[in-house]
Amino acid sequence: xTDTRELLSALIDGEAADADTVATILExxxxxxxxxxxxxxxxxVQSEGETAPVWREDRFAALDTRAQRWVxxxxxxxxxxxxxxxxxxxxxWVEGFLTRERPPEPTRVVQLQLVDHR
Numbered sequence: 001x002t003d004t005r006e007l008l009s010a011l012i013d014g015e016a017a018d019a020d021t022v023a024t025i026l027e028x029x030x031x032x033x034x035x036x037x038x039x040x041x042x043x044x045v046q047s048e049g050e051t052a053p054v055w056r057e058d059r060f061a062a063l064d065t066r067a068q069r070w071v072x073x074x075x076x077x078x079x080x081x082x083x084x085x086x087x088x089x090x091x092x093w094v095e096g097f098l099t100r101e102r103p104p105e106p107t108r109v110v111q112l113q114l115v116d117h118r
Contacts, residue, residue, distance in 0.1 A: 004031055012038045 004025050011017045012035075025031045 005034065008035050008038055011035075012042055 007017055007021065007025060008031065011022060026035065
């Protein structure tokens with residue numbers, strides 16, 4: 001097992017893990033935070049009471065880093081821009097499609113008068 005998440009998950013599950021590899025992995029702060037997140041998850045799943053343990057959302061550091069927040073914000077902004085662009089293009093297409101079926105607007109009105117030739 002070379003994947004950090006798999007190794008830490010196996011360690012939490014009680015499986016055998018190489019101590020030197022675990023020590024090397026835990027030198028990285030995000031991996032330590034991931035281990036704590038795994039522990040919190042295990043406790044919340046194993047709780048038998050009616051109320052699950054309450055964890056502060058800001059404590060799940062491994063799942064919500066500052067860089068990930070920036071990426072999520074950027075993706076949200078890109079999604080909003082894509083939706084606005086699609087809506088504007090769709091609106092112009094629908095307008096063109098609907099106006100194509102109508103006769104042109106008159107520019108002048110000519111009225112005919114009946115002339116009585118008796």
